[in-house]
Amino acid sequence: MNYCIANWKMNKTIKESYNFLDDLKKKNLQSTKSKIILCPSFVSLKSLSDELKGSSIELGAQNVHQKTSGPYTGETSVDMLREFECEWVILGHSERRQYFLEEDVIVNDKMNTVIENDLKPILCVGENQSQRDNHETFSVLESQLSKALSGINKNAKMLIAYEPVWAIGTGISASCDQIDEVANWINEFLLQEFSIKVPILYGGSVTSSNCGSMIGLENISGFLIGTSSLDIKEFSSIFSIVNER
Ligand code: PGA
Numbered sequence: 001m002n003y004c005i006a007n008w009k010m011n012k013t014i015k016e017s018y019n020f021l022d023d024l025k026k027k028n029l030q031s032t033k034s035k036i037i038l039c040p041s042f043v044s045l046k047s048l049s050d051e052l053k054g055s056s057i058e059l060g061a062q063n064v065h066q067k068t069s070g071p072y073t074g075e076t077s078v079d080m081l082r083e084f085e086c087e088w089v090i091l092g093h094s095e096r097r098q099y100f101l102e103e104d105v106i107v108n109d110k111m112n113t114v115i116e117n118d119l120k121p122i123l124c125v126g127e128n129q130s131q132r133d134n135h136e137t138f139s140v141l142e143s144q145l146s147k148a149l150s151g152i153n154k155n156a157k158m159l160i161a162y163e164p165v166w167a168i169g170t171g172i173s174a175s176c177d178q179i180d181e182v183a184n185w186i187n188e189f190l191l192q193e194f195s196i197k198v199p200i201l202y203g204g205s206v207t208s209s210n211c212g213s214m215i216g217l218e219n220i221s222g223f224l225i226g227t228s229s230l231d232i233k234e235f236s237s238i239f240s241i242v243n244e245r
Pocket residue numbers: 007163167168169170171203204205206224225226227228
């Protein structure tokens with residue numbers, strides 16, 4: 001199975017989200033080989049969930065709180081997400097790490113809460129530019145993965161997205177060689193350290209022009225897509241290319 005995941009971040013109102021889904025459904029992109037997961041803002045989850053009934057398109061949230069309820073003003077719980085038939089949750093995105101100070105220990109708490117409550121995490125990991133320049137990519141990934149996956153149920157269904165911070169929203173994606181090297185390393189690391197095999201996605205300036213060669217890589221099972229997921233034409237082109245593999 002390959003995945004095309006739309007991370008809309010803080011974009012699209014309820015109406016815009018609804019219109020996008022309407023256009024997407026008209027394109028009739030159903031497939032047994034590839035899956036679309038839409039991750040809109042929290043406020044759009046309900047209307048998309050209503051519209052998605054009976055559809056093969058799945059729903060994800062961009063975040064969730066690590067506690068299941070309580071005095072956490074402004075936060076959203078796993079139960080609230082499940083009520084929307086939201087199956088997936090993006091965790092550890094570099095924007096959450098950078099702007100909301102989500103450290104690895106918080107990402108780990110969220111991973112455990114999400115898994116214990118029958119949701120599926122999409123765990124994001126990746127190095128920043130200076131870490132890559134200093135040849136620290138693999139030590140950063142090792143640290144992020146070890147901490148995020150500590151104590152998790154090994155039978156849990158999840159996805160891991162390799163998202164180099166320097167490629168996110170910059171228009172400069174990682175090269176196929178770089179993605180291949182890292183995806184192979186993550187695959188091997190997870191097998192050796194955790195005895196798990198997890199589908200690995202790539203994220204960071206994915207477009208319909210660059211995704212064709214990336215999806216051919218041995219350990220890449222799809223994409224986490226930001227900017228290109230906001231445009232229906234671009235997003236459906238990416239899906240079609242992924243689905244052809
Ligand atoms: P981008 O974002 O496609 O705009 O680079 C990817 C992401 O942040 O998940």
